[in-house]
Amino acid sequence: MTLWKSRIEKKKVLILDGAWGTELFNRDLKPPQVPDAWNIERPEEVLAVALSYVNAGADIILTNTFGGSPLKLAKSGLERKTAEINRLGAEISKKAARDRALVFGSIGPTGEFVAPLGKATEVEMVKGFAEQAKALAAGGVDGIVIETMMDLTEAKAALRAVRENTSLPAAVTMTFNKAGHSYATLMGVRPEQAATELERAGANMVGANCGAGMDILIEVARLMRPATGLPIWCKPNAGLPELVDGNTVYRETPEQMSSKLAALVEAGATMVGGCCGSTPTHIHALVLERDKLAA
Numbered sequence: 001m002t003l004w005k006s007r008i009e010k011k012k013v014l015i016l017d018g019a020w021g022t023e024l025f026n027r028d029l030k031p032p033q034v035p036d037a038w039n040i041e042r043p044e045e046v047l048a049v050a051l052s053y054v055n056a057g058a059d060i061i062l063t064n065t066f067g068g069s070p071l072k073l074a075k076s077g078l079e080r081k082t083a084e085i086n087r088l089g090a091e092i093s094k095k096a097a098r099d100r101a102l103v104f105g106s107i108g109p110t111g112e113f114v115a116p117l118g119k120a121t122e123v124e125m126v127k128g129f130a131e132q133a134k135a136l137a138a139g140g141v142d143g144i145v146i147e148t149m150m151d152l153t154e155a156k157a158a159l160r161a162v163r164e165n166t167s168l169p170a171a172v173t174m175t176f177n178k179a180g181h182s183y184a185t186l187m188g189v190r191p192e193q194a195a196t197e198l199e200r201a202g203a204n205m206v207g208a209n210c211g212a213g214m215d216i217l218i219e220v221a222r223l224m225r226p227a228t229g230l231p232i233w234c235k236p237n238a239g240l241p242e243l244v245d246g247n248t249v250y251r252e253t254p255e256q257m258s259s260k261l262a263a264l265v266e267a268g269a270t271m272v273g274g275c276c277g278s279t280p281t282h283i284h285a286l287v288l289e290r291d292k293l294a295a
């Protein structure tokens with residue numbers, strides 16, 4: 001049995017890590033510099049974020065490689081560093097995790113759209129994601145998470161790249177928002193449709209991350225649960241983003257977030273962490289709450 005499956009068997013609910021972007025910006029990362037570049041330039045800061053989540057008790061932490069596909073890195077002229085950025089990202093998180101946590105390599109969207117909506121081709125996307133996936137595997141990750149996806153074509157291209165170039169388990173999660181009385185990604189993908197199609201495409205875990213807080217992800221998990229037999233991975237933001245003096249803030253406290261863990265698990269989630277605005281303190285609160293529920 002693979003590592004992640006035996007950990008679920010033992011703990012029932014696994015706690016994932018929290019936000020990386022907001023944590024790195026708190027450590028003085030300044031736009032337009034991209035977080036991924038810090039794997040080369042400021043590895044000690046990246047290691048500190050990884051360690052903060054391991055110390056908070058996360059069962060699985062990710063890598064600082066969310067923007068590490070060559071199509072995305074090309075926007076900052078870093079596409080030639082794809083292999084280095086991803087391998088180092090994996091190595092840094094593995095160094096922090098040692099045998100205390102598993103490491104899943106993060107693959108985020110390219111920022112491009114597949115034709116006819118955009119200029120990118122599916123072949124080009126698979127090729128780019130393959131380069132990223134191979135480097136993450138070379139760095140020693142235990143799995144891959146393809147996250148914050150809006151478009152099924154892109155999500156499936158990333159999944160195909162992982163399948164064809166590694167033997168790693170893969171989670172695929174999309175970003176849903178409330179649309180009237182239902183939920184959909186910006187590209188119109190519904191939660192139940194994502195769960196069905198991504199399972200069929202070979203995902204080992206499906207789910208949702210970012211865009212919304214606990215309350216909305218509880219509804220999204222409830223819609224996904226009957227559509228798939230796979231474990232459901234949920235990383236809500238620390239509430240809905242609010243704009244204050246030109247800055248985006250997330251107000252949900254660790255206590256507020258963890259108080260909703262039972263409802264999220266009841267709705268069908270097996271793996272729970274945090275996305276934007278969540279901190280090691282949020283993750284630690286989720287760990288304590290999970291242990292309380294299990295007792």
Ligand SMILES: [Zn+2]
Nearest residue numbers: 210211275276
């Ligand atoms: Zn997020």
